[in-house]
Amino acid sequence: MSGPDPEWEVLVIGAGPAGTAAAMHLQKNGISTCLCDKAAFPRPKSCGGLLEEQAFRAVEHTSPGSFIARYSEVDVCMPHGPCRQVEAATILIDRTRFDGDRLRYCQNQGVTIREGAVAVAVWQEKDQLITSFRDGRDIRSRAVIAADGSGSLIRKGLQLPPCAMAITLQAEIPTGPDTLRRPLIRFFADNPGYGWIFPGRTMLNVGVYSLHNRGVNTLFQNFLKTNSLPPCSGKGSFVLLRRGSAPAGSGRILLAGDAAGLANPLTGGGIQAALYSGRAAAAALLQTGAAQPLPHYEALLARLTERSFHRLSFARQFYQSAHQHQTYQGCLAALKRKKAVRPRGSY
Numbered sequence: 007m008s009g010p011d012p013e014w015e016v017l018v019i020g021a022g023p024a025g026t027a028a029a030m031h032l033q034k035n036g037i038s039t040c041l042c043d044k045a046a047f048p049r050p051k052s053c054g055g056l057l058e059e060q061a062f063r064a065v066e067h068t069s070p071g072s073f074i075a076r077y078s079e080v081d082v083c084m085p086h087g088p089c090r091q092v093e094a095a096t097i098l099i100d101r102t103r104f105d106g107d108r109l110r111y112c113q114n115q116g117v118t119i120r121e122g123a124v125a126v127a128v129w130q131e132k133d134q135l136i137t138s139f140r141d142g143r144d145i146r147s148r149a150v151i152a153a154d155g156s157g158s159l160i161r162k163g164l165q166l167p168p169c170a171m172a173i174t175l176q177a178e179i180p181t182g183p184d185t186l187r188r189p190l191i192r193f194f195a196d197n198p199g200y201g202w203i204f205p206g207r208t209m210l211n212v213g214v215y216s217l218h219n220r221g222v223n224t225l226f227q228n229f230l231k232t233n234s235l236p237p238c239s240g241k242g243s244f245v246l247l248r249r250g251s252a253p254a255g256s257g258r259i260l261l262a263g264d265a266a267g268l269a270n271p272l273t274g275g276g277i278q279a280a281l282y283s284g285r286a287a288a289a290a291l292l293q294t295g296a297a298q299p300l301p302h303y304e305a306l307l308a309r310l311t312e313r314s315f316h317r318l319s320f321a322r323q324f325y326q327s328a329h330q331h332q333t334y335q336g337c338l339a340a341l342k343r344k345k346a347v348r349p350r351g352s353y
């Protein structure tokens with residue numbers, strides 16, 4: 007990268023999976039990197055913690071201590087069908103541990119870490135970016151990767167087209183002796199969403215996800231009842247969902263993970279996309295010397311979103327037709343026949 011020396015080549019904001027993936031890749035390639043997060047780690051994170059085994063194995067630092075279990079099948083219940091086992095090699099992780107371990111790994115690799123640092127805005131001055139923090143301090147860098155999650159302040163400051171939004175409610179319930187043997191997913195009949203129960207070490211991780219933001223608490227309580235679980239209150243979060251190929255940043259500010267709206271609209275699952283996009287943002291900066299990284303970054307993101315399941319339009323069609331199908335695979339096959347699953351490159 008060229009030009010006068012700023013404090014850091016790259017500032018990464020947010021130390022979730024996207025931010026740590028970016029920082030690891032930059033540091034490994036000799037780029038001076040500062041990784042900041044508003045929280046002190048380990049910090050709690052609302053998450054089911056389930057991801058594809060293939061994605062988990064590809065991670066630069068998997069945090070072995072965060073591993074809870076491996077499954078080869080998931081129980082999937084369609085709205086009007088029986089529950090069936092669907093083949094899916096998945097890994098269940100403890101997100102608090104996963105994120106905390108990855109942050110310490112970055113630190114051990116030489117990344118400068120700033121915890122308790124709330125970034126509020128980024129602006130450009132000559133060829134440097136200046137990020138201001140709530141405590142009044144600024145950091146100068148050549149480029150910024152904003153991986154500050156679904157509530158991204160940096161995204162708001164860029165005034166990009168709005169994302170769609172999904173909502174989740176989640177809780178942890180102590181497990182009994184008859185613990186679930188594998189993750190369970192139940193699609194709803196009257197709502198574009200699903201409920202999940204994932205067996206943790208000592209707790210069941212239970213939640214609902216919906217593309218509608220009304221009546222989610224009722225949905226959650228009904229889901230608990232259907233599965234013979236005691237009523238409890240859930241913690242609410244929202245998930246940004248990118249529309250079409252909306253920009254994933256501006257100039258030398260690249261948005262990664264949930265801040266870019268990259269979670270899968272069908273499930274709200276976003277760990278895999280966060281890991282991929284964090285690394286892709288770092289790769290784009292490395293490739294372009296931070297000159298014009300955005301087109302390069304968006305080309306890398308297209309590889310993620312061209313996966314047919316990874317589109318909002320697909321998720322909507324799935325939920326519109328789920329009640330007509332007895333099996334998950336049957337629903338997917340019908341959508342394929344209707345060409346809801348479009349060819350590569352379309353969105």
Ligand SMILES: Cc1cc2nc3c(=O)[nH]c(=O)nc-3n(C[C@H](O)[C@H](O)[C@H](O)COP(=O)(O)OP(=O)(O)OC[C@H]3O[C@@H](n4cnc5c(N)ncnc54)[C@H](O)[C@@H]3O)c2cc1C
Nearest residue numbers: 020022023024044053054055056125155263264275276277
């Ligand atoms: C209830 C729930 C269940 C989920 N279950 C799953 C699942 O089972 N599988 C799956 O793949 N995905 C799941 N997801 C989605 C997944 O958690 C996210 O997609 C993933 O965490 C995105 O990673 P990220 O790095 O982009 O953002 P995050 O993990 O959200 O990290 C963002 C970081 O930025 C920091 N930050 C925020 N604002 C600022 C600021 N202004 N300055 C500095 N730091 C800041 C935060 O403290 C945080 O550490 C779930 C989400 C929810 C809400």
